[in-house]
Amino acid sequence: MSHLFNHNGAPNTGYSQPPSIETATKPSIPKGLVRRQRARWPRLSEPEMVRHYTWLSKRNFGIDTGFYPLGSCTMKHNPRVNEVIAQLPGIADIHPHQPEHHLQGLLSIYYEMQHMLEVCAGMDQVTLQPVAGAQGEFTAVRCIQEYFRLKGDTKRTKVIVPDSAHGTNPASAAMAGFEIVEIPSRVDGRIDLDALRAVADETTAAMMITNPNTLGLFEADISEASKIVHDAGGQMYYDGANFNAILGITSPGLMGFDAVHFNLHKTFSQPHGGGGPGSGPIGVKAHLAEFLPGPLADRRTPTAGEQSTAVDEFWYHWREPVHSIGKVQQWHGNAGAVIRCWAYYRRYGSGLTTMSEHAVLNANYLRYAIHKAAREEGVDHLFVDGAETDVAKHEFTLSMQPAKEQFGISAMDVAKGLLDRGYMAPTVYFPLVVPECMMIEPTETESKDTLDTFAQHFAEVLKVDAETLHAAPTTTPVRRVDEVYAARNLCLRHPFDE
Amino acid sequence: MVDQLPNLGREDEMLKAMGLQDMEDLFSDIPDEVRFKGPLPLRPPQSEEEILSDARRILGANISMGSRTSFLGAGLYRNYIPASVFQLVTRGEFLTAYTPYQPEVSQGMLQAMWEFQSLISELVGLPIANLSLYDGSTAAAEALTCAVRVHSRKASQPNTVYVSSLTSPDKMSVMENYCQGAEITIKTLKHNADGTLNLDSLKTAAGSCGVYLEQPNPLGVLDEGLTKTKEIIGEHTALIVGVQPVSLGMVEAPGHYGADIVVGEGQPLGSPVTAGGPLYGIFACSKPYLRLMPGRIVGRSVDVDGKEAYCLTLSTREQHIRRHRATSNICTNETLIALMGAMHMALLGPDGLHDLAYRNAAACQKAKEVLVETPGVRIVHDAPHFNEFAIEIEGSAEACLAYLDDNGIIGGFDLGRWYPSITNQILITTTDQTTQQDIEALSAQLSMWTSHQGVSA
Numbered sequence: 001m002s003h004l005f006n007h008n009g010a011p012n013t014g015y016s017q018p019p020s021i022e023t024a025t026k027p028s029i030p031k032g033l034v035r036r037q038r039a040r041w042p043r044l045s046e047p048e049m050v051r052h053y054t055w056l057s058k059r060n061f062g063i064d065t066g067f068y069p070l071g072s073c074t075m076k077h078n079p080r081v082n083e084v085i086a087q088l089p090g091i092a093d094i095h096p097h098q099p100e101h102h103l104q105g106l107l108s109i110y111y112e113m114q115h116m117l118e119v120c121a122g123m124d125q126v127t128l129q130p131v132a133g134a135q136g137e138f139t140a141v142r143c144i145q146e147y148f149r150l151k152g153d154t155k156r157t158k159v160i161v162p163d164s165a166h167g168t169n170p171a172s173a174a175m176a177g178f179e180i181v182e183i184p185s186r187v188d189g190r191i192d193l194d195a196l197r198a199v200a201d202e203t204t205a206a207m208m209i210t211n212p213n214t215l216g217l218f219e220a221d222i223s224e225a226s227k228i229v230h231d232a233g234g235q236m237y238y239d240g241a242n243f244n245a246i247l248g249i250t251s252p253g254l255m256g257f258d259a260v261h262f263n264l265h266k267t268f269s270q271p272h273g274g275g276g277p278g279s280g281p282i283g284v285k286a287h288l289a290e291f292l293p294g295p296l297a298d299r300r301t302p303t304a305g306e307q308s309t310a311v312d313e314f315w316y317h318w319r320e321p322v323h324s325i326g327k328v329q330q331w332h333g334n335a336g337a338v339i340r341c342w343a344y345y346r347r348y349g350s351g352l353t354t355m356s357e358h359a360v361l362n363a364n365y366l367r368y369a370i371h372k373a374a375r376e377e378g379v380d381h382l383f384v385d386g387a388e389t390d391v392a393k394h395e396f397t398l399s400m401q402p403a404k405e406q407f408g409i410s411a412m413d414v415a416k417g418l419l420d421r422g423y424m425a426p427t428v429y430f431p432l433v434v435p436e437c438m439m440i441e442p443t444e445t446e447s448k449d450t451l452d453t454f455a456q457h458f459a460e461v462l463k464v465d466a467e468t469l470h471a472a473p474t475t476t477p478v479r480r481v482d483e484v485y486a487a488r489n490l491c492l493r494h495p496f497d498e
Numbered sequence: 499m500v501d502q503l504p505n506l507g508r509e510d511e512m513l514k515a516m517g518l519q520d521m522e523d524l525f526s527d528i529p530d531e532v533r534f535k536g537p538l539p540l541r542p543p544q545s546e547e548e549i550l551s552d553a554r555r556i557l558g559a560n561i562s563m564g565s566r567t568s569f570l571g572a573g574l575y576r577n578y579i580p581a582s583v584f585q586l587v588t589r590g591e592f593l594t595a596y597t598p599y600q601p602e603v604s605q606g607m608l609q610a611m612w613e614f615q616s617l618i619s620e621l622v623g624l625p626i627a628n629l630s631l632y633d634g635s636t637a638a639a640e641a642l643t644c645a646v647r648v649h650s651r652k653a654s655q656p657n658t659v660y661v662s663s664l665t666s667p668d669k670m671s672v673m674e675n676y677c678q679g680a681e682i683t684i685k686t687l688k689h690n691a692d693g694t695l696n697l698d699s700l701k702t703a704a705g706s707c708g709v710y711l712e713q714p715n716p717l718g719v720l721d722e723g724l725t726k727t728k729e730i731i732g733e734h735t736a737l738i739v740g741v742q743p744v745s746l747g748m749v750e751a752p753g754h755y756g757a758d759i760v761v762g763e764g765q766p767l768g769s770p771v772t773a774g775g776p777l778y779g780i781f782a783c784s785k786p787y788l789r790l791m792p793g794r795i796v797g798r799s800v801d802v803d804g805k806e807a808y809c810l811t812l813s814t815r816e817q818h819i820r821r822h823r824a825t826s827n828i829c830t831n832e833t834l835i836a837l838m839g840a841m842h843m844a845l846l847g848p849d850g851l852h853d854l855a856y857r858n859a860a861a862c863q864k865a866k867e868v869l870v871e872t873p874g875v876r877i878v879h880d881a882p883h884f885n886e887f888a889i890e891i892e893g894s895a896e897a898c899l900a901y902l903d904d905n906g907i908i909g910g911f912d913l914g915r916w917y918p919s920i921t922n923q924i925l926i927t928t929t930d931q932t933t934q935q936d937i938e939a940l941s942a943q944l945s946m947w948t949s950h951q952g953v954s955a
Contacts, residue, residue: 001806004613004844014845015580017853020860021934024867027859030722030882033713035750038848039620049844050582053610057591060606064590073596077502081546083588086772090557093564095574096774097911099903105559106773119539131632131775132830134817142675171817171827177679180822218527247538249525254532265830273834274607275597275794276630277776280830311559326671330573330635331774339557346549350540351499358503360524361512368516391524415600425600430818447504448512471802476602478807483601486799486811492626494616 002055005494010043040496059477060274061424067450069366071395071427071439072166072214074244074266079347082269082340091339096331100317101306106335107316109342110297113281116345120352121240121260122253123283127292129333133241136261136280137172137208142325143284143291144206144235144259145176150323156205156234162191164215164431169208169239178205185433189215189387189397196228204234211255212242212393214431214439215386216363226256235259235288243267244443245360245394248353252283259284268341270334279337293327294320358444359394362451366442367396369455379462382406386434395441397434404436407466411436416472416480417461423454499543561908563771567936568908569865571886571927573634573666573716574774575766577744577854578930583768583841592837597794597830601809602801608808611833612796614840618782621746621843621851622760623753627782628793630836631828634763635669637779638710638740639676640792640826641759644783645708645736646682647790647825652734654705658683661710662695664717666916673710687711693719693879693888700730708736708759713752714745716916717925718862718886719879728756736787743767743780745884747855759783764832766929768839778832778839789815792826854930858885861928865937869926872941874948878923886927888913891944892951895924901950905943 029035044052062068068075086092090105100107114126130136141159148156159173160181170180181204183195190213200207207229211219219225226236238252238260244267252260264270264279272278284292295318302315348355367385374380386397403409415425415438427439442451461469473479500506509521518524525533544552563576587593591606598604611629618627631637642659650656661673663686670684677684687709688699695711703709709731714720728737739752741762752760764778765771783791789812797811817824846854862883869875869889878888891898895912902909911925928937 004840005616010847013847013850013853015582015850017578017850017857017930020853020857020930021864021932021937023860023863025863027856027863028882029748029859029884030720032722032725033720033750035746035748036754038852039617039746039751041617041620041843041846041848041851043847043849044844046580046582046845049841050586052844053586053841054589056606056610057586057589058606059609060591060595061600061603062591062594064594068594068596070596075594075596078594079502079546081550083593085550085553085557087584088553088557089562089564090554090560092770092772093562093576094560094773095563095568095570095576095771095908097570097572097915098561098563098908099899102561102908103773105556108556108559116540132828134827134829135632135636138675138827167817167819167821167824168827168829170822171820171824174822174824175676175679175827177681220527220529223529223532246528248534250528250532250534254534263830271593271834272596272830274592274595274604274611274837275833276831277833277835278830311556326675327635327668328672328675329633329775330666330668330672331633331777334775335773336776339553343549343553346541346544346552347502347546348499349543350538351543352540353534353538354499354503354506357521357524358505358509361505361509361521364516364524365512389527391527416602419600419603424596424603427599444503444505448508473602477605478602478801478805480802481601481807481809482799482801483809483811486797486809489799490811491798492612492615492795492811493619494613 002052004052005042007042007044007048010045014044014046014049066422067446067454068424069426069440069442070424071441072241074441074443076269076443077445078269078271079344082343085343086336086340091336104311104316107297108311109339111299111316113338113342114297117262117281117283120247120251121283122251123260124286125289125292126281126283127296128281128338129293129329130280130282131329131334132278133261133263133280134168134172135328136282137168138175139293139328140237140259140261140282141173141176141178141206143288146291146323146325147288148205155203158203159205160199160207162209164189164213164433165208166239166241173208189217189433191219191221191225193221193224196225200228200232200234202233204229204232206235206237208237208239210239210242212245215397216392216395217387217389218393222255241266242394245356247356249356259288264337264341269344270337270340277334277337279334279341290322291325292321294324355444362442362444362446363392363394363396366440366451366455367392369451370458373455373459377459377463379459382462386437395439398438399434400436400438409466409469411438413469414438414461417464417469419473420475421457563908566906566908567939569910569926569940570908572911572925573763574771575885575929576771576931577766579768579770579842580845583838586841587834587838598810601807605808608796610837610840612798612808614836615796617840617843618780621743622741622782623751624760624782624784626788628791628795630832631779631781631793632832633777633779634740635672637761637781638669639673641738641761642673642677642708642710643680644787644791645738646680648787649707649734649736653707657681658685658706659708660685660687660703660706662687662712664689664715666716692881693717694721694881695723697723697730700727704731704735706735708738710738712740714742714884717879717888718883720749720882720884725755742885744855744858747851748859759787764839768842769835776832776835778835790825793828793831857930861932864934865926865928868937868941872944875944885929886925888923888925890923892948894921898947901947902943907940907943
């Protein structure tokens with residue numbers, strides 16, 4: 001083990017600094033504010049620090065390490081040129097408060113990204129300010145809230161979510177002050193229109209839904225759902241977590257939605273970074289556009305004096321929406337993430353449709369290959385599809401319920417068995433509507449060969465006896481971690497001698 | 499895009515295996531009336547070389563702070579980040595990992611974040627820290643809602659918090675958006691002419707759920723009075739202090755003078771300014787706030803063999819479990835930027851942090867010494883400062899900044915953008931990257947500006 005806080009040998013510091021500016025009087029801190037005891041931080045030289053973090057990195061699994069079929073998370077390859085671009089001083093070393101003529105490049109990329117997302121989503125205006133999907137959800141429901149307030153429609157206090165929705169949907173709506181109305185899904189995992197009709201009324205502000213849904217199924221009744229909500233006077237909100245399945249094929253706009261968020265860290269390859277940063281822009285129809293957080297990037301034909309640093313024939317500028325809800329992040333969102341996603345978009349351009357086709361092709365092929373391998377290995381009785389369907393979209397679910405009932409092998413056991421074979425495990429126990437659920441999303445990144453090999457390994461895991469699987473994983477840096485112990489014996493920081 | 503799709507050209511083989519004819523069969527479940535007609539009206543795909551070349555050209559149209567003499571800060575600070583931070587953080591095992599839901603293969607990031615929590619905890623003087631929120635503004639906003647969750651039931655001013663009237667309107671706007679859903683009233687606290695907090699005004703906050711103040715304050719003033727605030731507001735009102743983390747190399751940790759929650763913009767430790775994001779929000783607190791705080795937390799545990807191991811803990815506060823009753827909707831956070839922060843802190847060590855703080859303080863002191871002698875320039879607050887201070891100039895701040903810009907200087911921040919009644923004040927920001935030559939150039943140009951004002955007057 002290498003522990004950061006056990007490094008205390010370096011007498012100085014891990015990076016040398018030039019001398020400070022000479023001053024006539026020493027810079028002073030008010031007496032009562034002088035720090036009495038320095039932080040008990042470790043002391044590492046640069047080589048020790050480099051070796052510590054390299055050692056840590058080797059105990060971590062990323063897409064670069066291997067196949068990462070984590071459903072709902074769209075773990076696609078992160079092109080490295082995007083990282084090179086994000087370090088250019090024209091993005092890394094600019095300040096959001098610089099005047100517009102210093103930021104023509106940033107503004108033009110913001111404009112291009114807003115436009116691209118508007119086209120793909122069928123929306124009228126996009127803002128890039130929200131910095132994560134959940135923040136995008138919150139921002140959009142806040143816009144909807146202010147839209148109704150301005151209309152004087154104060155009775156709309158409820159937001160409808162299906163029980164299969166991502167947890168962020170109800171959490172974001174509740175944070176904005178809405179009451180949550182959860183509706184059950186049908187047994188096949190799809191939206192229950194009768195249940196929706198029963199709750200949609202003059203108190204409905206919005207419905208939040210993702211399509212394809214969290215089982216990877218396209219909601220064919222989506223236009224009817226939109227009609228029900230709109231007839232009741234409510235707004236339709238599209239959770240864009242599963243956007244990777246439909247680019248250039250259909251759009252939230254065509255399905256009747258009024259607002260949508262994008263997860264640029266899913267669909268447009270901003271690296272997930274072990275949990276963030278992300279970027280969660282939202283797009284809205286015209287009637288909601290003036291409620292968005294500002295500023296938005298806009299452009300016009302330049303007037304005199306506006307051309308000196310322009311990137312093309314336009315003058316780019318910020319614009320404040322008239323009824324803006326204000327800000328959800330202090331600056332202009334995660335600009336560094338937006339730049340990476342711009343580079344990713346440029347790679348595909350109008351070929352984004354092909355990207356989505358391949359994401360769906362890979363998901364369906366993997367579902368087929370897993371069933372085939374399981375039949376050949378005689379383990380196909382141990383699981384069933386999470387939902388009956390001819391075709392899935394970008395992801396699919398399997399239920400390990402038969403294995404659980406027959407041999408006590410849970411979805412978690414299978415997940416840990418896959419870790420031992422060098423894979424990241426699929427998402428387990430979500431959505432809750434599928435018992436012993438495994439949710440698998442290969443993305444367009446994976447080759448047919450990788451998918452075939454994974455399917456074979458999946459079947460092989462199911463041939464392993466229950467006792468061995470309960471003990472898995474055995475080849476990982478640590479074996480199963482005791483989460484109950486962690487919660488009961490809270491140790492949230494280095495204990496020093498306490 | 500050919501370099502990104504390994505199965506281009508193998509579509510038929512794969513479809514045939516599945517018993518399908520063509521790609522269209524995969525989308526047979528999508529009704530015709532919602533289908534796109536024709537190709538996406540977007541530009542054609544580009545190669546890596548073309549993208550990089552376009553990026554250099556377009557981003558080259560931005561004027562980077564490093565290409566000029568810059569005194570712009572106002573919440574973001576241009577510090578030197580050691581090269582090893584950038585080299586290590588782009589290791590694919592960190593960069594391309596998801597949230598560590600499978601701890602057995604995520605020990606590297608889990609341990610790194612547990613160490614981050616430990617570093618932040620020591621820095622701010624509080625026992626608990628999460629592994630980051632989005633930025634300083636959302637951390638401050640989440641601290642207010644957290645304080646209300648903890649204190650509202652017993653407060654004589656339930657659902658009410660107090661915030662310094664100097665708080666930047668952008669941050670205030672974030673706070674309002676986060677607070678309105680819980681029907682929290684935000685009231686403001688007054689400041690004295692020297693920029694320090696008016697302690698009489700603070701008395702009105704006693705019995706409320708929380709008070710948010712910054713140290714140094716938004717105008718760079720170090721306010722000794724903050725050490726007395728906890729005494730005034732009392733045990734059942736949360737003292738929330740927003741910090742510039744580098745300052746804590748010299749300035750007392752707020753946890754040591756009564757702060758219950760410390761938040762801040764982590765950016766100066768580990769991250770370039772990057773047009774305002776991605777950054778990372780610091781959130782630390784004392785024990786009574788633990789179970790109602792937002793964000794992910796890593797705990798140290800053991801595996802089945804009794805071996806030391808790390809995992810996410812106290813997840814029952816979070817949206818994926820608690821859904822609409824969660825303490826926050828946050829899911830994706832700023833882990834990778836926090837990791838950069840941890841690496842920077844690890845390299846600095848306690849003495850390096852002190853030296854870095856001293857370099858920031860010395861640059862600020864030098865700028866004050868030079869500008870106080872500059873004709874037509876007045877330093878607004880007779881107080882100790884860190885990083886930045888407000889000056890008053892002849893004529894309008896907006897025109898003065900445009901003049902400085904014409905002469906190659908990004909002159910600072912027009913305080914009229916925060917406080918509309920003020921037209922002639924500029925917030926001058928210095929960091930460890932500010933040189934004596936920069937300060938002299940600013941002084942010379944401000945002096946020229948003043949002389950032009952004299953001519954026109």
